[in-house]
Amino acid sequence: MSKKEHIGITESKSGNFSEWYTQIVLKARLADYAPVKGMIVLRPDGYAIWETLRAALDKKFAQEGVSNAFLPVLIPESLLVREKAHFEGFNPEVYWVTHSGDTPIGDRLALRPTSETVLYHMYSKWVKSWRDLPLKLNFWNTALRAEIKSTKPFLRTSEFLWQEGHTVHESRQEAESQVEKMLDIYREVTEQYLAIPVQYGKKSAKEQFVGGEYTLTIESIMPDGRALQMGTSHMLGQNFAKPFSVKYADSNNVEHYAWQTSWGVSWRLLGAMIMVHGDDHGLVLPPKMAHIQVVIVPILFADTDTVMKAVQSLAESLSGMGVRVHVDARENVSPGFKFNDWELRGVPLRVEMGPRDIKAGTMVVARRDTLSKDTIQIDGAPDMIQQMLRTMQDDMLEKAKEQASKLTGEASDYMALKEGIRAGGFWWADWCGKELCEDTIKEETGADIRLLSPKTGGTCVVCQSGNSTRALFARGY
Amino acid sequence: MSKKEHIGITESKSGNFSEWYTQIVLKARLADYAPVKGMIVLRPDGYAIWETLRAALDKKFAQEGVSNAFLPVLIPESLLVREKAHFEGFNPEVYWVTHSGDTPIGDRLALRPTSETVLYHMYSKWVKSWRDLPLKLNFWNTALRAEIKSTKPFLRTSEFLWQEGHTVHESRQEAESQVEKMLDIYREVTEQYLAIPVQYGKKSAKEQFVGGEYTLTIESIMPDGRALQMGTSHMLGQNFAKPFSVKYADSNNVEHYAWQTSWGVSWRLLGAMIMVHGDDHGLVLPPKMAHIQVVIVPILFADTDTVMKAVQSLAESLSGMGVRVHVDARENVSPGFKFNDWELRGVPLRVEMGPRDIKAGTMVVARRDTLSKDTIQIDGAPDMIQQMLRTMQDDMLEKAKEQASKLTGEASDYMALKEGIRAGGFWWADWCGKELCEDTIKEETGADIRLLSPKTGGTCVVCQSGNSTRALFARGY
Numbered sequence: 001m002s003k004k005e006h007i008g009i010t011e012s013k014s015g016n017f018s019e020w021y022t023q024i025v026l027k028a029r030l031a032d033y034a035p036v037k038g039m040i041v042l043r044p045d046g047y048a049i050w051e052t053l054r055a056a057l058d059k060k061f062a063q064e065g066v067s068n069a070f071l072p073v074l075i076p077e078s079l080l081v082r083e084k085a086h087f088e089g090f091n092p093e094v095y096w097v098t099h100s101g102d103t104p105i106g107d108r109l110a111l112r113p114t115s116e117t118v119l120y121h122m123y124s125k126w127v128k129s130w131r132d133l134p135l136k137l138n139f140w141n142t143a144l145r146a147e148i149k150s151t152k153p154f155l156r157t158s159e160f161l162w163q164e165g166h167t168v169h170e171s172r173q174e175a176e177s178q179v180e181k182m183l184d185i186y187r188e189v190t191e192q193y194l195a196i197p198v199q200y201g202k203k204s205a206k207e208q209f210v211g212g213e214y215t216l217t218i219e220s221i222m223p224d225g226r227a228l229q230m231g232t233s234h235m236l237g238q239n240f241a242k243p244f245s246v247k248y249a250d251s252n253n254v255e256h257y258a259w260q261t262s263w264g265v266s267w268r269l270l271g272a273m274i275m276v277h278g279d280d281h282g283l284v285l286p287p288k289m290a291h292i293q294v295v296i297v298p299i300l301f302a303d304t305d306t307v308m309k310a311v312q313s314l315a316e317s318l319s320g321m322g323v324r325v326h327v328d329a330r331e332n333v334s335p336g337f338k339f340n341d342w343e344l345r346g347v348p349l350r351v352e353m354g355p356r357d358i359k360a361g362t363m364v365v366a367r368r369d370t371l372s373k374d375t376i377q378i379d380g381a382p383d384m385i386q387q388m389l390r391t392m393q394d395d396m397l398e399k400a401k402e403q404a405s406k407l408t409g410e411a412s413d414y415m416a417l418k419e420g421i422r423a424g425g426f427w428w429a430d431w432c433g434k435e436l437c438e439d440t441i442k443e444e445t446g447a448d449i450r451l452l453s454p455k456t457g458g459t460c461v462v463c464q465s466g467n468s469t470r471a472l473f474a475r476g477y
Numbered sequence: 478m479s480k481k482e483h484i485g486i487t488e489s490k491s492g493n494f495s496e497w498y499t500q501i502v503l504k505a506r507l508a509d510y511a512p513v514k515g516m517i518v519l520r521p522d523g524y525a526i527w528e529t530l531r532a533a534l535d536k537k538f539a540q541e542g543v544s545n546a547f548l549p550v551l552i553p554e555s556l557l558v559r560e561k562a563h564f565e566g567f568n569p570e571v572y573w574v575t576h577s578g579d580t581p582i583g584d585r586l587a588l589r590p591t592s593e594t595v596l597y598h599m600y601s602k603w604v605k606s607w608r609d610l611p612l613k614l615n616f617w618n619t620a621l622r623a624e625i626k627s628t629k630p631f632l633r634t635s636e637f638l639w640q641e642g643h644t645v646h647e648s649r650q651e652a653e654s655q656v657e658k659m660l661d662i663y664r665e666v667t668e669q670y671l672a673i674p675v676q677y678g679k680k681s682a683k684e685q686f687v688g689g690e691y692t693l694t695i696e697s698i699m700p701d702g703r704a705l706q707m708g709t710s711h712m713l714g715q716n717f718a719k720p721f722s723v724k725y726a727d728s729n730n731v732e733h734y735a736w737q738t739s740w741g742v743s744w745r746l747l748g749a750m751i752m753v754h755g756d757d758h759g760l761v762l763p764p765k766m767a768h769i770q771v772v773i774v775p776i777l778f779a780d781t782d783t784v785m786k787a788v789q790s791l792a793e794s795l796s797g798m799g800v801r802v803h804v805d806a807r808e809n810v811s812p813g814f815k816f817n818d819w820e821l822r823g824v825p826l827r828v829e830m831g832p833r834d835i836k837a838g839t840m841v842v843a844r845r846d847t848l849s850k851d852t853i854q855i856d857g858a859p860d861m862i863q864q865m866l867r868t869m870q871d872d873m874l875e876k877a878k879e880q881a882s883k884l885t886g887e888a889s890d891y892m893a894l895k896e897g898i899r900a901g902g903f904w905w906a907d908w909c910g911k912e913l914c915e916d917t918i919k920e921e922t923g924a925d926i927r928l929l930s931p932k933t934g935g936t937c938v939v940c941q942s943g944n945s946t947r948a949l950f951a952r953g954y
Contacts, residue, residue: 035595040549041547042547047547068521068528069520069524070523072636073619092579097572101623102569103623122509137521159551
């Protein structure tokens, strides 16, 4: 086995998809397994991608009037149990702190599985009048839920980076429109930044957030035919406002329970990005998600000064235009090693500049998604490169849409649904709304309802009841 | 009691300093007490200030070649005990997770008191050759240490926001220079951004980081005469490299243990900023630390359109210059209420623009630190305001230096030291280096050694031994 095979990806995407995915995560140095069951460490490249996503979301959150804040990771058991369904839903996965040093703690402390309970205790203090509303806070932190199934970086871990947003409103209508607005933001960022198309709609009662009224979701189909929940936005109604006493006085000084929402996305989005865009050479980053968008590799066998001068000049021009550029001037590795390294790490564009190119007034630009190489003029190169980044971003979304569309079908009867699910992918089918039929499908095919469309009137594929709802089925991550 | 008294600060800085501090934290809405003993919640203003500090440090860290990354919050007991002194130092304050759901966990899990142990387990996998060095990672997260003493927001909490940086080097010399470099960065940010002067030097053996070789520290004196540790940078030597097997092969393929450092600052810096600069009206933010640097309050009793147009035009000019500006166009509160509100929240400059000002081609600018008001011309106002922000930043540091210098003295004998400590402040005195004398001073005066100067040759104020070291004593937070 050559050295290159050790460093590069040795499994193909069309072969063992799961092993291919894990190799990318580890070999592109995005993450590594931590010495605690179910947990991972993010290495600089993985964390930088997360920070890029965070910046994109923060910008949209700020436009929505959302502010960031901070909550402690520990929640007293007495608070966590206050909304019963919510507690029952999370309890099996909760990590419990019972001691500090050798001292037992009276009221056990839960590691945050999500922060509704501790935050709404605070909201009951902070919200007094209609003047305090709407209140819109967001938290960039981690959630902890003990996973018993085998660990899968970004997709199934016992601690995960996410954001959780929590809003309070005067009316049901305003809260419901907030729930939709946040789903729109998630959809926009997923499509515009991650270049991944989504399906969106409401969760079934069985799959919704425990304790809330209903949940809106965005879902994407992965290349292996399994669905991934990409983000959720929950209408909480007054379900938490009542046990936590989140009340406000209106302009006539009459007190009302407030209406609330919560919503979140996690580093699963990074997992989706790896699966949808990666190839047999490694990671492929959509330009908007890349912390390094352009890497310049100088080819330094002659005229070193001239080459480095041209390289630096290009880097400065690009940087001045807001392009995130890096010059790989390492002296202890060959250009070929660098090419493979940057391909593995998924950098969108690689520029090669050597003495011959410069003499000819040209440079070579390699696109990571298509692996194509173009020779372009040095004159005007910064604009051309910026345009290539835009084109690549658009092309990646288009390609992902085509892939997703090939993996989405309609099942007119139960037989077709069973066959479809066996083959993989999203399958639309009519469902009566009864949990019994939902459970039957889950048991017999392994598929859950990912979301419901607003379309009704069909016949349930299981029990043949009329006036059923169109539902999207898939086996999920 | 009028409404204003309820909302504003009711204790003076020169009166009950501790109560004054707590009132600012709560009433300026920086933070609030969480429903878990020893823990606080950061509200949007508090978190925004933290993010400003984070951005300032991130910029300097990046220049030093430091990358951000992510570690899980849980550390197995078996790892935490591997460096014995380190474990003994932290053990009494460690929160222990013993169950997930109803399932007991075999190897108990500690909530991160600091991440050396879990990270160096990873470093032993990641570091193989001299090509992998230096390795410089930083983590923006929280540390958890159960505090038994009463909670003090930002100063004494059981969970705190901080950053912890961890580097690995080929040589002792390179590691030692990194330790110094990080202390320099902390000193620069503290002085240039927080406008707080510091003393710097080495900790005594008793006060240093447990498990390390030595600790460098920056310390500041607070207006109540007590010292605050502002940031520390630790030389770990090979103390962790050995138990955790952090080894590298040099260019001749000979294996060596690596040399390591770690360093951190926390939200204590926010506490220091409140104490040093705050006044009886509330918070006073140094311009570089303010997420809102200029607030414009339109006075809208007549010519509303003209006023709002002038206000928007100024806001756009300032924003275009990179000034963080906010227009307070709230309609349900009076200008007077707004003035008090922004004073309480510490916004550096307040601009007032009404119809009469605009007719006269002027505006009123109020400086938060001096509470002075100036009338300036609309023409050229953006440049003038930017200049005022710079001046205010410089003036605040100067004023803080004067305050600190009044609180710093020299004690030529033990009597003078005792009296000095009783009165408060930093006191330089000679110390022989023996823990017995250090303990005597601590017991009899309550003061610890905050740091050691390089100056030697004096006579110990306790035991009269010659060739003693100049040490800085104070009672601390």
